[in-house]
Amino acid sequence: MRRTNAAGTVLAALRVMAPLSRLPAAARAAFRRPGGPGAAVRRRTSAALVAVLSLLLAAGGALTTAVPAQAEITDGLLLRYKLNETSGTVAHDASGHGKDGTVNGTADWGDADGLGFNGSTTYIKVPNNIMAGLSAITVAFDVWIDPTMGKPYFLYGFGNTSGTSGNGYLFSTANQFRTGITLTDFHAEQQTRPSTSYALYRGMWKHVTYTQTGNTGVLYENGVEKARNTSVTITPGAIGGGTTTADYIGRSLYSSDLYFKGRMRDFRVYNRALSASEVQAVATGSEAQWEQLQALASYNGAIAAFDDPDVGPVVIFPSDYPGDIYDLQKPPDWTDEFGQTPTDWPDPTPGLSQQFTVDQINALQNAVTAQIQPGGDTTYQLNVHYDGMHDWVVAETDAPASVTDPLATQYAGKLEIKAYTLDNPPPAKCTPDQIAVGTVGTTAAAPASGFGDAATKLQWQQVQALADYNCALAAFDDPTIGPVIIFPSDYPGDIDDLRKPPGWTSEYGEIPADWPTPTTAKSQRFTLAQITDIQNEVIRQVSADGDTTAYSVAVHYDGMSDRIVVDTDAPASLTDPLTAAYPGQVVVNAATAPAPAATTDSSDTVGS
Template sequence: MRRKNPADAVRQAGSGPTRPARRRLSAGLLAFVSLALVGGGSLMVAGPAQADVTDGLVLRYKLDETSGTVAHDSSGNGRDGTVNGTVDWKGASGLSFNGSNTYVKVPDNIMAGLNSITVDFDVWIDPAMGKPYFFYGFGNTSGSNGNGYLFATGNAFHASVSMTDYTAKQDIWPSNTSYQLARGMWKHVTYTQTGTTGILYENGVEKARKSNLTITPGAIGGGTTTADYIGRSLYANDQYFKGRMRDFRVYDRALPAAEVRAVANETEEEWAQVQALASHNQALDVFQDPTVGPVIIFPSDYTGDIDNLEAPPNWTDGYGNAPTSWPTPTTARSPQFTVGQISTIQDAVMTAVQPEDGSTNYRLNIYYDGMHDQVVAQTDAPSSITDPLATQYAGQLVVKSDAVASGKCAPHQTAMAESLGENAAPASGTNDVTTQLQWQQVQALADYNCALTAFDDPNIGPVVIFPSDYTGDINDLTKPPGWTDQYGQVPVSWPSPTTAKSPQFTLAQIKGIQTAAVDQIAGASNDTTNYSVDVHYDGANDRVVVQTDAPSSVTDPLLTTYPNRVVIKPASTPTASDG
């Protein structure tokens, strides 16, 4: 996804009911940050910073250590955990659990005296994870069985409490009891319980609720629990967890829905709000500085008060939620650019690289980079065109190569795949920003690596399917260079979809079936009939689907010619949302 031109991003400021205070970044600090990054590498974004909800913390393991066997408790309560088995720290990407012996032993009696509880953490489930397993289990064991416990698992996604073993457990299930937590991508899981009500959340969105629980956390074991684990079940025959976890928290209260959502989606929510502030207040750019956090850059001649930005009135996020508070980004003016000066450079570059007479066909992406206070032109135009521009605007314009990378699909491959593949997203859609972002990344991986399609498998999560004759390494997909989310941020981590090759199709073979289907159905049309036809590849079933309103007398020859490769389905009825 490419950034908008800064001139296009500027909006007229309107009146607003509130004026959040903002920290100000001095020109000197801006220059220091810019020079440091120019000399030392590109902008690095830290791991997702969770909301600062600390009231009632019993323990908090950030799991961002780089060595040792101690999971440090940052709550201030001194309840450090001990990592057993194979220890594989991933820094900001959490602790890696190998599925055979890695687990964290939490101090005994972690739920003693608790009538209410919240257990909250980030989790990445390895696609190879078997079942059954526990994300965590707090309780006791008797022989090889659990004997009173609280646990949650992702396959199928639910939480449970019991005073004895599985025969007496009380489950908190989604309405769809077969629902699986997607694998190969980060998820945020929260379980809250107060009184008789237990609620299970995925990425801050309620997925399950039970309102007649009879077991409180503190009642388990009479307050004595000696098998308090993260990454290990309380049943000896269950599997150890395989994947990663980070920022594991336990509270002595049930977080309300607003706080659960804030903790789960704070990073994405904040960036949506920062972007809205930048746009509403006529900013040039917004970026994440690794030291001071979000930064908004304004034109050098900006006359507004950058220390007192207006919040856009009536703004809501993509799910219709109005902020209860606004973030406080650092603000600064560009040392050298007005909007007009940037537009002048843009016009000059576009005139040279993409003249209106169409005499050249070079790619061009031009934008203002607030982090380095420069205009960047990404293009595959030759140096004979770009060198004079770089000389004319020395210190203001940087030209970067946009040559096609070796792993990138050729234009005809991309166009064919996009026309034949289905959208990469869960059939049920997405209702939280974290999941939505990761599915965008899955689609970007599929597109960049010349896949046929990507889809959601309810048991293992994202799956990317490649042509049968694909020669690349499907186990080591190339991440699209320069890809950013809708707020211009480079992802901290990427999903790891399951990958496979089609057992029977190359892209050319699918294209051949598409052509044959269109010819067959269009050829049967006449002055009184005009059959519709849509052809796409169904990766989940490895079939080419032909959707049409043509009768079977027209479509049967396709089934005969392409046995076990073509499926005929009725044409879908257009809706108002289809445009």
Template sequence: MLRYKLDETSGTVAHDSSGNGRDGTVNGTADWKGADGLRFNGSNTYVKVPDNIMAGLSSITVDFDVWIDPTMGKPYAFYGFGNTNGSNGNGYLFTTGNSFRTSISMTDYTAKQDTIPSNTSYQLARGMWKHVTYTQTGNTGVLYENGVEKARKTNVTITPGAIGGGTTTADYVGRSLYANDLYFKGRMRDFRVYNRALSSAEVQSVANETEEHWEQAQELASYNGALDVFQDSTVGPVIIFPSDYTGDIDNLSVPTDWTDAYGNVPTSWPAFTTAKSPLFTVEQIATVEDAVTAQVQPNGDLTYRLDITYDGTQDRVVARTNAPASVTDPLATQYVGRLVIESDTTPSGKCRPDQTSVANSLATIATPAGGTGDVTTELQWKQVQALADYNCALTAFDDPNIGPVIIFPSDYTGDINNLQKPPGWTDQYGQVPADWPAPTTAKSPQFTVAQIQDIQTSAVNQIAGASSDTTNYSVTVHYDGPSDRVVVETDAPASVTGPLLTTYPNKVVIATPSTPPLADN
């Protein structure tokens, strides 16, 4: 029925690309971010959708990408379609992330019917992109997160078209129908309304459309011998071929036995933008790469780091190295217009996973409590872990109320509100992400790295010292962010571990191996 890509760069019109002419009007501050969507400032930004959007509908799907600002308060709504009476909603359909649910009512909150997860306090994670879908047909409403069903209600008695008798004049994106609720704060993109309920397979396909297309672009690039594939914010994936490529770049060969990340064989392949490099054949790229390697790392000398790639966005060979200008300047002169030298110097006060002892002693992999069953969540949690590692954090974890959290040592001197992104970090397809999550950050109230390592040493010595020829107790130690405790996992008895609890009161948790600690023992 309508599709607002919200990828404009100026103006106050949210253009409807569905072909139905239902353009929306941006009220308040229109802060466009192009492919990254429309930014809603939480105070006056919202999109007015044409009146009567649900008239005549017995079924509906509302579907969109959303990035919730970590400072978003509550209550709020991602969208609200319906009417108002004074300061209250008066018949409406809306979805919110806090708690995550979709509500439909013929009057106000006293008569609402909620499609909500069994864990009614579940909240949509903040600081990372999420894909939200609500479908309703017959008596069934289903709520999805990233294409995965989160809630189902099988006794919905209100149809969307019944609200207001088909007349709805308060149809909003980014604003609630209740005057006292907060305006949405964050970003949205690709907002869609359908006049039917998408199937679960369709919901998953829409939710992962960008990722599936990217997978297909990667496969076509590899299968057809391309130099590179990259994401253009305007036209999507672009595949670049060598200048002497003899195949038909407008009619690429499609692999017949390829399946996507979910094991599905595509029913169709998009027509990606293709081009030839104006400068390079494969051999010419290899020549530049060999020359750079010989200059920066002669005879295998690893004094300086070096990473060389062809970058299709620039049509240049890019060399990232910490070698000084005296080493790299001759290369820049020799290959002017063909080679870009980028600094690989680690920012002061920061660290990388291979340069910190923290990771060796304390690392735990950041994952959401609900798992990573979709590619969007998996990628963004890898980014959370990368931010934690690069900025020397103690740990990263998922808080069920606010999403990703990164905890730093108590004596951390960096700016925890302005984390450095690891230079050169790429996703599984070798691409630098356009978006990074914005986790909640905090310092441990109790621990520096040295203090944790002191407990680690004491625990190992205590438990190893109690081992004998006939009994060898196991022991592993890690820092647990949610409880701000050091967890000692061991099969040693309380008579052995008791002194640790005495020496480190309210700082140590004893747990049996592979059993998550719940409280101090």
């Protein structure tokens, strides 16, 4: 489906494309050498990328990397396990200090998805004495907690053991989200924690950071401070007098505790406490910078922005762009949705399209739509967008060649037609008896406490997208196990094999690298048809013949309680028959109609 702005213009300028393909090696090399020879570019490089390259070489400017520059904070970096290996039992130290770790038990390498811990044998042995001499520390890492993880457990523990117990250590855990430090055992732990009931969500990636300096320990989630303790008196280097032989990731220092079950990646230890802005940059730099890149592209009239893994962010402008593409103006007084003002903006590589103005992109997209979906006919599905990386328009469709071949011929070199495949299935086509989310009045998936950062919001948007795409009844947050998706009792598909919506992007156009893994279940009470029948009966009972002037009524399915909730100001004489007819299935919440606004002058009128 095309996205349009208020004027009806396709928002090609605002679509952020993921790295669907990479620049040729020679082009990458030239990008890294400002002023390098243009001959390094081979003919296989697309026209758009040649333009980007030539523009860059003319400017002789430096490039940002694919990961935002501030996320590559190396000052004080003592150890860094990216955990992106594909085989072996070595967790390589990328800090340059040679502190490689040893993976014990099953090594479930997942490349960009980090190392999988099986909950029974997998852990990383970090070299001894990792905290020797440290008066301050930062421990930071990405973690995905398996929904079936039991308790208690450590995410990591650096210290010593005595018999079956810990004997001086620094650790973090997530079921009761906290970090503790002690010179002996748990009785003497000095803890930094939000509350005894706060836990990290399971089934989705989270970033955990703990910093300590002086008497202050601070615990962060996704770069947002969650707890602070200003009474910490133990320094990391004091543990064991600097000697620690039980330095583990994924394993507790108590033999009766569980091993960690889930995944981790990008595990870092610094010999200083990162500042709050540094913590946020490491934890959520990607999300924040994508939002900033989007704002730059939109404010300056670009038609595309995308990320190349080796070059970094690239912004493409229309061929007739009248401004200076090397002098991007930052949106004045811009803040993100959480009120944060950027301290650093991305520095994208600019380039001009060699084929399109904005009007030409819109004209081509309209022509594709008219051919594949004439008059709004949705027999064939279609997703059409401008791909700035290749400087062409892409049409993903299940239409046959007899429909698409004329387009391919007419717009050769400008239009790429992609057929849906098993790896790239078309958007879900829920039959009328399967359509659930959006028709049963469920509320959007979200944690009860709301969104505190961009990373959490993105993952909850993905939970909702999974529910929508897979024809679920509802998605909600369970405070114990995290995101849950509920399906009708007669759902015909495999609820444990959720399909990811192809081409889905966040509100900022970001294509996520990771998807949450919600817990899935079927309703114990309802098919979709039963829910809709009950909802219709509620409306009929409360507002006979569709008359909604007397009483207000709102009906929705509550996935957590597996019941239908009716909010209404109708009297009990109308609602009692509903609860009697559907015992255990319908809950009525009495709503009081607001009193009419008081007036002091009978001559008062609206707008006066």
